Amino acid sequence: MPVVDGVHDMGGMQGFGPVTWPGADAPFHDDWEARILAMTVITGFERLRRNNGRADREEMAPAEYLAAGYFDRWVYSTERGLVENGTVTTAEVDAMVERLRAGEEMPRSSDPQQVAKILHDLADVPTLPPAAEPRFAVGDRVQVRRMRPEGHNRCPRYVRGIVGTVERVQCEDTRPGAGPEPVYLVAFDSADLWGPDADPGSVAMDLWEGYLERAPA
Amino acid sequence: MDGVHDLGGMQGFGPACWPGSEEPTHAEWELRAFVLALVTGPGSSHAFRHTIEQLDPVRYLDSGYYERWLYEAEQALVESGAITHAEVAAWEARLAAGEPAPRSADPDRAASLVRALRRARRLEPADEPRFAVGDRVRVRRMHPPGHTRCPRYLRGARGVVDRVPGLDGVPDVDNAAIEPVYTVRFDSAELWGDDVGRHLVHADLWERYLEPDDA
Numbered sequence: 099m100p101v102v103d104g105v106h107d108m109g110g111m112q113g114f115g116p117v118t119w120p121g122a123d124a125p126f127h128d129d130w131e132a133r134i135l136a137m138t139v140i141t142g143f144e145r146l147r148r149n150n151g152r153a154d155r156e157e158m159a160p161a162e163y164l165a166a167g168y169f170d171r172w173v174y175s176t177e178r179g180l181v182e183n184g185t186v187t188t189a190e191v192d193a194m195v196e197r198l199r200a201g202e203e204m205p206r207s208s209d210p211q212q213v214a215k216i217l218h219d220l221a222d223v224p225t226l227p228p229a230a231e232p233r234f235a236v237g238d239r240v241q242v243r244r245m246r247p248e249g250h251n252r253c254p255r256y257v258r259g260i261v262g263t264v265e266r267v268q269c270e271d272t273r274p275g276a277g278p279e280p281v282y283l284v285a286f287d288s289a290d291l292w293g294p295d296a297d298p299g300s301v302a303m304d305l306w307e308g309y310l311e312r313a314p315a
Numbered sequence: 316m317d318g319v320h321d322l323g324g325m326q327g328f329g330p331a332c333w334p335g336s337e338e339p340t341h342a343e344w345e346l347r348a349f350v351l352a353l354v355t356g357p358g359s360s361h362a363f364r365h366t367i368e369q370l371d372p373v374r375y376l377d378s379g380y381y382e383r384w385l386y387e388a389e390q391a392l393v394e395s396g397a398i399t400h401a402e403v404a405a406w407e408a409r410l411a412a413g414e415p416a417p418r419s420a421d422p423d424r425a426a427s428l429v430r431a432l433r434r435a436r437r438l439e440p441a442d443e444p445r446f447a448v449g450d451r452v453r454v455r456r457m458h459p460p461g462h463t464r465c466p467r468y469l470r471g472a473r474g475v476v477d478r479v480p481g482l483d484g485v486p487d488v489d490n491a492a493i494e495p496v497y498t499v500r501f502d503s504a505e506l507w508g509d510d511v512g513r514h515l516v517h518a519d520l521w522e523r524y525l526e527p528d529d530a
Contacts, residue, residue, distance in 0.1 A: 102326060103324060103325055103326050104325060104326055104327035105319060105325065105327065105376075107325075110317060110467070111317050111318060111319065111321075111467075112316050112317050112318055113316060113317075113318035113319065113368075113369070113372055114319075114372055156327075157327070159327075160319075160327055160328055160376050161373050161376035161377045164319070164372050164373045164376065165373045243508055244504070244505065244506060244507055244508040245507065245508040245510050246507035246508060246510040246511045247510060248510070255324070255468075256467075259471045259472070260471070289456070290456065291456065292456060292457065292458035293455060293456040293457040293458060294456075295457075295458075296458055
């Protein structure tokens with residue numbers, strides 16, 4: 099059974115240390131991180147791997163997931179996608195790791211045309227269309243559904259059951275595991291999330307229509 | 316604190332039972348850790364659990380049950396000044412070098428500990444509980460800074476009082492406050508919607524975690 103509400107769903111949890119620290123804003127913290135980003139992008143563009151990154155990463159063993167850095171998790175999901183696509187085998191990966199450990203030079207490939215094409219395609223981000231027939235309007239009170247969904251999900255556990263207000267109707271986008279749906283920016287009062295003694299404020303997040311229902315009057 | 320220890324409602328941690336999992340301990344040192352924690356004990360389950368819940372999340376998940384007890388015992392002994400971390404490290408080195416573990420035998424103390432363990436503590440009945448069996452209640456929204464026995468996955472959920480077991484110390488405040496405890500029954504749909512087969516979840520909750528459900 100796929101892990102849905104796993105340890106990756108950290109919203110509302112405590113004890114994981116600071117979110118930012120000096121240097122945290124750098125895109126990469128080691129050379130290999132840029133390489134795994136490039137490898138992931140290229141194998142995706144060339145359809146060499148199954149593209150199931152988030153769902154795969156969420157199935158890492160919980161302690162392994164927490165101990166891993168951001169790009170460590172990408173290594174995990176990219177390797178898994180390549181193996182499941184039949185592009186490489188786990189034995190080949192292990193053999194290559196052994197060869198690199200033994201001091202062999204890292205194989206390199208350089209294809210400026212491919213790089214230029216990928217950079218061009220990456221920059222060409224399609225704008226999401228406006229919501230076709232939104233069920234909710236700005237100002238509507240909505241309640242996040244209680245759920246235990248199958249497969250990867252973008253509705254954090256800590257907002258389920260909470261009533262919020264639609265701040266904006268964002269666009270139409272494909273909900274993971276479902277079809278295209280309106281996406282709403284929904285604002286929640288911190289007291290509704292964490293009780294009356296929470297620091298005052300609000301939390302706003304994008305939620306698909308399928309995660310929402312009209313709040314009871 | 317709503318840390319990674321609050322596993323209720325989360326998935327992906329593997330089976331809860333496996334062949335042999337019903338054994339009280341799985342290695343001899345676990346029994347020793349149990350006795351050590353008991354003999355040196357903090358006297359309050361609040362302090363005990365709060366210490367364990369402050370373990371680094373990765374280490375918490377990687378540790379077995381009695382590894383966490385051992386961690387707690389060491390922290391508590393260091394905090395009370397009974398030992399220092401340096402002494403623990405030195406002992407680790409001596410044991411690793413083959414020195415036999417020191418042993419201590421005090422049959423009277425052991426007998427009194429066993430007696431204390433075997434003494435079943437019945438809850439005093441609650442004279443004037445705020446809620447009665449059958450009352451509809453709702454678990455409060457909260458963000459407790461310390462130890463709590465109110466799992467995150469129940470907060471905001473509506474349920475029905477199933478039983479009033481009696482009075483007990485509130486773990487959130489070091490057992491100093493005594494309050495009625497309620498066994499509350501939740502419909503699975505209230506917790507997880509219609510995505511799972513219908514079942515009931517029962518949880519023992521202190522009065523301060525609950526409010527009347529007026530809806």
